[in-house]
Amino acid sequence: MVLNLHILHRGSQRLARLVTLAACILLQAHLAYGQGAEPVRVGGDIKPPRKVKDAKPVYPDEARREKKQGTVILEVVIGADGKVSSAKVVRSLPALDRAAIEAVQQWQYAPTIIGGRPTPVIMTVALNFAL
Numbered sequence: 001m002v003l004n005l006h007i008l009h010r011g012s013q014r015l016a017r018l019v020t021l022a023a024c025i026l027l028q029a030h031l032a033y034g035q036g037a038e039p040v041r042v043g044g045d046i047k048p049p050r051k052v053k054d055a056k057p058v059y060p061d062e063a064r065r066e067k068k069q070g071t072v073i074l075e076v077v078i079g080a081d082g083k084v085s086s087a088k089v090v091r092s093l094p095a096l097d098r099a100a101i102e103a104v105q106q107w108q109y110a111p112t113i114i115g116g117r118p119t120p121v122i123m124t125v126a127l128n129f130a131l
Contacts (some may be wrong), residue, residue: 039077040114042123047112049078049121055106057127063095064131072100072127080118082109090124100127 042048073091076084087104089097104125111118 037080037117037119039120039122040112042121046114046121048123049082049109049112051107051109052082053106053108055103057096057099057103057129059129059131060095060099063099063129066095067131068093068095069130070096070128072096072129074100074104074125074127075122076104076125077120077122078109078112079120080111082111082118084108085120093129096127096129099129103127 040046070093071091072089072093074087075090077086079085084105084107087101089101104127112121113119
């Protein structure tokens with residue numbers, strides 16, 4: 001976080017100190033809830049979070065007509081709040097990628113607690129499409 005304070009008058013120094021203090025408090029609160037933390041990759045001691053809300057992908061009509069089947073692999077970032085914050089395709093099936101991403105974006109997880117704090121995690125998920 002970058003905080004620029006432009007002090008135009010002598011009397012505003014006290015205000016500048018108060019604004020700086022408030023910004024520090026907000027930053028500490030933000031970090032305390034894991035929102036500013038970099039995601040930690042699942043593996044080893046970091047267990048995959050427990051999914052609490054699932055959504056099945058909707059099979060696209062065109063892909064169904066063309067009998068497209070297979071597995072789409074996504075790299076998913078789960079925020080400290082347990083919500084999926086981003087998903088990107090690692091292994092693509094172009095006719096099915098969008099359906100996979102739309103489903104995963106609806107998933108929710110129990111927050112991952114590391115060191116007593118909710119922490120964002122990054123992990124790989126596979127979605128199978130079969131007719």
